[in-house]
């Protein structure tokens with residue numbers, strides 16, 4: 322009997338699959354679709370203190386090998402998502418993820434203080450990596466500022482909290498970033514957000530309007546980078562900090578590889594946008610078949626057990 326359950330920060334999930342923030346999670350309708358699918362849970366669209374329109378359209382384009390987006394954090398505001406999840410928590414034992422990101426340190430701290438004072442029972446995914454707000458850098462590429470923020474966060478925040486990270490590309494950066502994250506009681510790190518500021522061209526024109534076409538890249542293009550970030554942090558972080566793997570997942574084999582690299586949970590973005598929530602049942606079935614073939618009962622039988630060449 323194969324089981325796809327997983328645990329993060331003492332919270333049990335009956336399935337190790339969920340949406341990636343930003344995909345199928347903008348409003349009650351989309352969140353309900355994920356909640357009622359085979360996914361183990363959902364994460365909300367990254368919330369800011371107040372609702373945001375986001376960037377001008379067209380701001381998302383699917384392409385054969387993935388996607389490009391420069392949404393610009395369109396969302397309905399923290400209260401909308403917090404109230405919705407708190408209502409759901411009254412009806413079920415499931416643990417949900419609330420994604421958020423302030424456009425300033427003050428805004429981030431203010432939102433987290435509001436969550437801390439609420440009866441929210443789930444986990445926070447603090448997005449430190451949005452590449453698409455013009456003029457705003459991907460915070461987690463600035464490690465001193467990130468360390469300063471997390472120091473102020475954990476001075477008061479006691480609920481489970483993880484961070485959504487951008488992809489790093491240099492071993493020295495994996496080392497330096499892990500050194501920072503290991504200083505904090507993080508529940509998880511989520512590797513990776515889209516690869517920021519890519520460019521996709523159709524004939525002679527960019528395909529999205531914001532930032533002259535520059536946008537975050539997802540899908541097949543980013544799986545090698547996503548797997549490397551999952552494994553690099555799995556190798557470097559203290560065991561209490563779990564890894565969520567995101568990036569390039571569209572088959573059960575992709576899920577298997579993320580877990581092999583060390584992921585305890587796997588999020589689906591671009592492929593979910595393309596296929597809809599039925600993808601979770603398909604991925605679960607495909608992963609189950611792979612595990613059965615290999616004689617694995619649970620994901621712990623192979624999580625992190627990527628083999629190297631002698």
Ligand SMILES: O=C1NC(=O)NC(C(=O)O)N1
Pocket residue numbers: 343367390391392393394395448450451452453454514515537538
């Ligand atoms: O963190 C984010 N990553 C993305 O790729 N896009 C969204 C956005 O633009 O809102 N945010």
